[in-house]
Amino acid sequence: MSGGRRGGSLPPQVERYARLLARRTQAMRSTAMRDLMSITERPEVISLAGGLPDTASFPPRVFAEIFESIASEACARALQYGPTEGLAETKRCIREVMSAEGMRVDPQDVIVTTGGQQVIDLVARALVDPGDVVIAEGPTYPGAIPAFCSYEAEIVQISVDDEGLRVDELAEQLEQLRALGKRVKLLYTVPTFQNPAGVTLATGRRRRILELAREYGFLILEDNPYGLLRYEGEPTTPLFALDGGEQVIYLGTFSKILAPGIRLGWVVAPTPVREKINIGKQAADLCTSTLSQLMVHAYFERQRWRSYVELVSTIYRRRRDTLLNALAEHLPPEATWTVPRGGLFVWVTLPDYIDTTDLLARALRENVAFVPGEQAFVDGRGKSSMRLNFSGCDEQQIREGVRRIGEVVEEQIALYGTLTGQPRHGARSGRRESTAKEPGREGAGSEPGRVVPMRRRAPGHR
Amino acid sequence: MSGGRRGGSLPPQVERYARLLARRTQAMRSTAMRDLMSITERPEVISLAGGLPDTASFPPRVFAEIFESIASEACARALQYGPTEGLAETKRCIREVMSAEGMRVDPQDVIVTTGGQQVIDLVARALVDPGDVVIAEGPTYPGAIPAFCSYEAEIVQISVDDEGLRVDELAEQLEQLRALGKRVKLLYTVPTFQNPAGVTLATGRRRRILELAREYGFLILEDNPYGLLRYEGEPTTPLFALDGGEQVIYLGTFSKILAPGIRLGWVVAPTPVREKINIGKQAADLCTSTLSQLMVHAYFERQRWRSYVELVSTIYRRRRDTLLNALAEHLPPEATWTVPRGGLFVWVTLPDYIDTTDLLARALRENVAFVPGEQAFVDGRGKSSMRLNFSGCDEQQIREGVRRIGEVVEEQIALYGTLTGQPRHGARSGRRESTAKEPGREGAGSEPGRVVPMRRRAPGHR
Numbered sequence: 001m002s003g004g005r006r007g008g009s010l011p012p013q014v015e016r017y018a019r020l021l022a023r024r025t026q027a028m029r030s031t032a033m034r035d036l037m038s039i040t041e042r043p044e045v046i047s048l049a050g051g052l053p054d055t056a057s058f059p060p061r062v063f064a065e066i067f068e069s070i071a072s073e074a075c076a077r078a079l080q081y082g083p084t085e086g087l088a089e090t091k092r093c094i095r096e097v098m099s100a101e102g103m104r105v106d107p108q109d110v111i112v113t114t115g116g117q118q119v120i121d122l123v124a125r126a127l128v129d130p131g132d133v134v135i136a137e138g139p140t141y142p143g144a145i146p147a148f149c150s151y152e153a154e155i156v157q158i159s160v161d162d163e164g165l166r167v168d169e170l171a172e173q174l175e176q177l178r179a180l181g182k183r184v185k186l187l188y189t190v191p192t193f194q195n196p197a198g199v200t201l202a203t204g205r206r207r208r209i210l211e212l213a214r215e216y217g218f219l220i221l222e223d224n225p226y227g228l229l230r231y232e233g234e235p236t237t238p239l240f241a242l243d244g245g246e247q248v249i250y251l252g253t254f255s256k257i258l259a260p261g262i263r264l265g266w267v268v269a270p271t272p273v274r275e276k277i278n279i280g281k282q283a284a285d286l287c288t289s290t291l292s293q294l295m296v297h298a299y300f301e302r303q304r305w306r307s308y309v310e311l312v313s314t315i316y317r318r319r320r321d322t323l324l325n326a327l328a329e330h331l332p333p334e335a336t337w338t339v340p341r342g343g344l345f346v347w348v349t350l351p352d353y354i355d356t357t358d359l360l361a362r363a364l365r366e367n368v369a370f371v372p373g374e375q376a377f378v379d380g381r382g383k384s385s386m387r388l389n390f391s392g393c394d395e396q397q398i399r400e401g402v403r404r405i406g407e408v409v410e411e412q413i414a415l416y417g418t419l420t421g422q423p424r425h426g427a428r429s430g431r432r433e434s435t436a437k438e439p440g441r442e443g444a445g446s447e448p449g450r451v452v453p454m455r456r457r458a459p460g461h462r
Numbered sequence: 463m464s465g466g467r468r469g470g471s472l473p474p475q476v477e478r479y480a481r482l483l484a485r486r487t488q489a490m491r492s493t494a495m496r497d498l499m500s501i502t503e504r505p506e507v508i509s510l511a512g513g514l515p516d517t518a519s520f521p522p523r524v525f526a527e528i529f530e531s532i533a534s535e536a537c538a539r540a541l542q543y544g545p546t547e548g549l550a551e552t553k554r555c556i557r558e559v560m561s562a563e564g565m566r567v568d569p570q571d572v573i574v575t576t577g578g579q580q581v582i583d584l585v586a587r588a589l590v591d592p593g594d595v596v597i598a599e600g601p602t603y604p605g606a607i608p609a610f611c612s613y614e615a616e617i618v619q620i621s622v623d624d625e626g627l628r629v630d631e632l633a634e635q636l637e638q639l640r641a642l643g644k645r646v647k648l649l650y651t652v653p654t655f656q657n658p659a660g661v662t663l664a665t666g667r668r669r670r671i672l673e674l675a676r677e678y679g680f681l682i683l684e685d686n687p688y689g690l691l692r693y694e695g696e697p698t699t700p701l702f703a704l705d706g707g708e709q710v711i712y713l714g715t716f717s718k719i720l721a722p723g724i725r726l727g728w729v730v731a732p733t734p735v736r737e738k739i740n741i742g743k744q745a746a747d748l749c750t751s752t753l754s755q756l757m758v759h760a761y762f763e764r765q766r767w768r769s770y771v772e773l774v775s776t777i778y779r780r781r782r783d784t785l786l787n788a789l790a791e792h793l794p795p796e797a798t799w800t801v802p803r804g805g806l807f808v809w810v811t812l813p814d815y816i817d818t819t820d821l822l823a824r825a826l827r828e829n830v831a832f833v834p835g836e837q838a839f840v841d842g843r844g845k846s847s848m849r850l851n852f853s854g855c856d857e858q859q860i861r862e863g864v865r866r867i868g869e870v871v872e873e874q875i876a877l878y879g880t881l882t883g884q885p886r887h888g889a890r891s892g893r894r895e896s897t898a899k900e901p902g903r904e905g906a907g908s909e910p911g912r913v914v915p916m917r918r919r920a921p922g923h924r
Contacts, residue, residue, distance in 0.1 A: 017734035020647055020681060022591045022613070025738045028745065041545070055541035060533045063541075067529030071522045079517035079525075079721030083503070114576050114725070114747045121746050125612060129484045146745035150587060151484070185482055219482060259541030261752035263576070272479035276487045283490065283608035284583050285576045289751055290723035 024130075027149040040369050046401035048323075049369040051195065051344050052392035053256050054315055058308070066298045074294055082290040084282050086112025086266070090293040093300040094266050097252060100306070101227050103241045105250075109268050111278055112288045116225055116253035116265035120147040120188070122284065123221050123249055123267070126276040127185045128153045133177055135187040137165050139347065139376030139385070141195045141223065144188055154182070155378045162338070164191060164201030167208040174216050184218045192236055193226040193343025196376050196387035200341065206239050213247040219273070223251045226343035228309050231317035233341045246270060254296060256344070256391075257309050262292035316344065316391050319398055323390040326399045330406030332413055344391040347373070349384060354412050356386045362411070368404040486592075489611040502831050508863035510785075511831040513657065513806050514854030515718050516777055520770070528760045536756055544752040546744050548574025548728070552755040555762040556728050559714060562768070563689050565703045567712075571730050573740055574750045578687055578715035578727035582609040582650070584746065585683050585711055585729070588738040589647045590615045595639055597649040599627050601809065601838030601847070603657045603685065606650055616644070617840045624800070626663030627651060629670040636678050646680045654698055655688040655805025658838050658849035662803065668701050675709040681735070685713045688805035690771050693779035695803045708732060716758060718806070719771050724754035778806070778853050781860055785852040788861045792868030794875055806853040809835070811846060816874050818848045824873070830866040 040047035070078050091107035098105050113119050120143075128134065130152035136144065138157030148155055156173060159166045170187075177184055187209065191201035201209075213220050222239045240250040245268060253265035269277055281287075299305060323346055327337055337348040350356065356372040363369065373385025390398060416422075502509035532540050553569035560567050575581050582605075590596065592614035598606065600619030610617055618635060621628045632649075639646055649671065653663035663671075675682050684701045702712040707730060715727035731739055743749075761767060785808055789799055799810040812818065818834040825831065835847025852860060878884075 014734050016679075017732055019679070020589055021735070021738055022587065022589050022594075024591075025588055025741070028738070028741045050543065052543060056538040058537065058541055060537040063537050064530055064533035067533070068526055071526035071529070075520065075522040075525050076518040077723070079520055079723040081512065081514060081717075081722045114751075117748045118746060125484065126487055127482055127484050129486075132484075143744065143748065146741060150742065150745045217478075217481070260543045261539075261541040263747060263749075263751045270479055272476050273483070276483055276490070279487070279490045279608060280612060282605065283612045284580060284746065285725060286579045286605065287725075289576075289725045289754060291757070292751060292753060295753070 024150055024152050027152065028146050029149075039364060042367075045364070045367045045369055046393060046397045046404070047369040048388045048390070048393065048398070048401050048405075049371050050392055051389055053260060053344075054312060054391055055259055055261065057312055057315060058259060062299075062302070062304065066295055066302075069298050070291075070294050078291045078294045080290055082287045082293065084111075084278055084287050086110065086288055087290065087293045087297070089297040090264075091266075093296050093305075094252065096300065097228075097254075097257065097305075098250075098268075101224075101235065101238055101241075103238055103250070105245075105268055109245070109271075109274065111267050111269075111274060111281060112293060113265045113267055113281065114285055114288050115255060115260070115263040116223065116251050117143060117147070118281070118284065119249075119251040119265055119267040120144050120221070120223070121150065122277045122280045123186065123251075123269070123273075124148050124151045124153065125280040125284075126273055127219065129183075131183075132186075133182045133184040135170070135173070135184060135218075137189055137194060137197070138379075139196050139373060139382050139387075140188065141190055142371065142375040144223075145378060148188070153185075157377060157379065157381075160194065160197050160199055162199055164194065164199050164205055165189060165209070167205045167212070170209065171212060174212060178216070184216060186219050186221055187213065188221045188223065189239075190223045190225070191239060192224055193229065193340050193345075195223075195226070195343070196345050196371065196373075197347040198338040198340030198343060198345045199347075200236055203236060206237070206242055210239065210243050210247060218247075219270075220248045221251060222248050225251075225253045225256045228257055229313055229316060229344070230342035231313060231320060231340075240268065249273065257312075258296065258299065258305065262295060263289065264292045264296060312391075313342075319390040319393070319395060320346070322395040322398045323388060323402065326402035327388075330402050332406070332410055334413065335409065344389050346388045346390065348386050348388055349373075350386070350409060351413065351416075352384050353416050354384050354409065356382075356384060359386075359408060359412060362408045363405055366404040366408060368401045370405065486612055486614050489614065490608050491611070501826060504829075507826070507829045507831055508855060508859045508866070509831040510850045510852070510855065510860070510863050510867075511833050512854055513851055515722060515806075516774060516853055517721055517723065519774055519777060520721060524761075524764070524766065528757055528764075531760050532753075532756050540753045540756045542752060544749045544755065546573075546740055546749050548572065548750055549752065549755045549759070551759040552726075553728075555758050555767075556714065558762065559690075559716075559719065559767075560712075560730075563686075563697065563700055563703075565700055565712070567707075567730055571707070571733075571736065573729050573731075573736060573743060574755060575727045575729055575743065576747055576750050577717060577722065577725040578685065578713050579605060579609070580743070580746065581711075581713040581727055581729040582606050582683070582685070583612065584739045584742045585648065585713075585731070585735075586610050586613045586615060587742040587746075588735055589681065591645075593645075594648075595644045595646040597632070597635070597646060597680075599651055599656060599659070600841075601658050601835060601844050601849075602650065603652055604833065604837040606685075607840060610650070615647075619839060619841065619843075622656065622659050622661055624661055626653060626656065626661050626667055627671070629667045629674070632671065633674060636674060640678065646678060648681050648683055649675065650683045650685065651701075652685045652687075653701060654686055655691065655802050655807075657685075657688070657805065658807050658833065658835075659809040660800040660802030660805060660807045661809075662698055665698060668699070668704055672701065672705050672709060680709075681732075682710045683713060684710050687713075687715045687718045690719055691775055691778060691806070692804040693775060693782060693802075702730065711735065719774075720758065720761065720767065724757060725751065726754045726758060774853075775804075781852040781855070781857055782808070784857040784860045785850060785864065788864035789850075792864050794868070794872055796875065797871065806851050808850045808852065810848050810850055811835075812848070812871060813875065813878075814846050815878050816846050816871065818844075818846060821848075821870060821874060824870045825867055828866040828870060830863045832867065 091110045128151040134148045134153040135156050137160050158170045240248045250268040334351045371387040373382030553572045590613040596610045596615040597618050599622050620632045702710045712730040796813045822834050833849040835844030
């Protein structure tokens, strides 16, 4: 321990350093997901908080074979620096992944990045001046917020309903922002199996957003980590494919179709923007791990990637169904939630008087974790919602986790009833059938800016 | 190929995107080293340009064993997200490395990063507002410049002589900057075996810089990738150890003592700054590759790391001697250069009328590459200097590379003589003895802001 380091926590010393911090750090807050990691790493905690894929399903034998082949064929290269934009063979794997979702791309137009997160950072670095507007879904991926805040963007969030971002509200906002003289540089969206809402942007809306992008002169960052993790229904065409890559910057990642621990993602962008992203990447970390890039290449050479995506999709579909059944069983009638057709997340909305950040503190005492909805907004909305993940826990844990959440929610509702003297809207009458359709129950979707939860449906049905 | 993408290179479309680019991108330029990578990857090119370690000396068998053990013991974990600040076991390896250079650190004070480059980026993100001053050596590590420019820092460079950064000039500059009302937030330095000059900051100067940091209230970013690659002489105490970590942020990396392809570095910083770095890292890439972190841990468990550092040090010492001998043999008497006691680089200075950026174009036609000195400055200095690396090529390549550089330099000198009608200062009379001492030959060190090259000495002697 270096002398004096711990002393850094004393107020005068904090003050000394505070003077030196950049203005942007005032807006950069830690995301709850990240802060929770140390708690949720404890084995007794059931975490429905993170977006963790099930890496235990990856065969250790395949892992060993991949690195055995790198050791014998490319050891020195795997340990060496690579070009900033990425290795040619890794880009060919990326072309293959994009092709599986109906996109055509020239490997030359791809930059391999240190995970998908880095793409958000580098795109913001290339485009955003302080005060520029970035439009995002409300709720949005919580991890995107600190990236945009790093460049002092003003984030404007547009409501989401069961067909994704509301384009009517978007058009209104764009008009208002124009009237205010604000520069809108970027619209950030996770259009397919959205994080955190689980909803998918309808194709008609996709076309409308592209029209608006051309009309108002902004770019779209399409973040598509989950597109291949579809559990039912027909594929939706990515914005990038609809647009041909003129207004759309595409973000892909191996995190959900292979593994996040290798930190490998990519970006495809129009040439003038891509050149700036490339320089930004030099500044950020010189180049992406050659080890990880060659691992992906060796893995793809074995032709296993599609069957692994099928394997995890099967696992996640079952887990999603288990989660939806458990929600129907354990959450009170006041709760509503979305029913995703793919991806990793369900968005649950509780009565307005429940603050899910407070609820989380209570839930953690019961050894269960989720992401409070507030984390997905910059403006205080989402306080009575939560994001639940279903990819990272097994079915028994999901059931038990939701049971515990149900208990703390019931407790809060009962407490509210006692404090206000109001009877609850509908008491739970025993265990409901988890497969019962309850089409009449919808959330408070008319509240401006509030996510409209989709109708509660039986899992497996749409 | 998506329709319209190639069209992005048409002027009206470039204009369309140019409107959307952030102001900072105007100052962000690509480093020559990175741009050169595609050329220098061609097998016929001898590149003395990059800072590439000799990864071919790493035994593939050890590589295979490491990943075999990860496969059997920690496969799912290696593929999973990790905490933003890094894995505990990796931090223990970092403590061991720092201890080998006489530094004590609590693993809790460490953040594991995506290479050392990311530390520069994250420290700048945490500290630098547009217009803030970052002081750096002149010449400085070329890769640091785009990182500071990403945050619109004003970079002020202080001359370097054979004892490192000139503290007298630093004190003067600080006084002038204070008088101008400029905020100096950070001094960035590579004090030991500096990149690119190869010089080491004297201990007395280290103490003086720490005094100045306290007096003027700025922090120091000590970038120490090469400290353990010492080929002669006694170790110098790192600034971090002298200071106890109050004013000094420490940057370490596994790139030179193990491998850059795994992108693994770290930062130790005072708590209030470290917290902001951690949030910045969440925004930048969520967490560092778990795969790489567990690789380092498995490698350290085998106790091989110190013997590998000894092995590469032995290789690099020989290559340095080969480079210095070749310079004495092939460069004309007008050239001077530094004699590093460790690290990877020699800084060569040619007559003022030679522009090394132009020379590089000529050298590339002879299939040899170096970094033009201009890349290590923000203000146009360094035009007649170049950085030569001696770690990435074998001895035969180094000799041949320098021979080719010598030829193009001779050509330029002869051309200059013809054009100006001036006889050259001293004609080369046959091959010089590479071990001859020539103590009287010094560079134009009195030129303000110019690097003072050290006396040309015989390799192996100090």
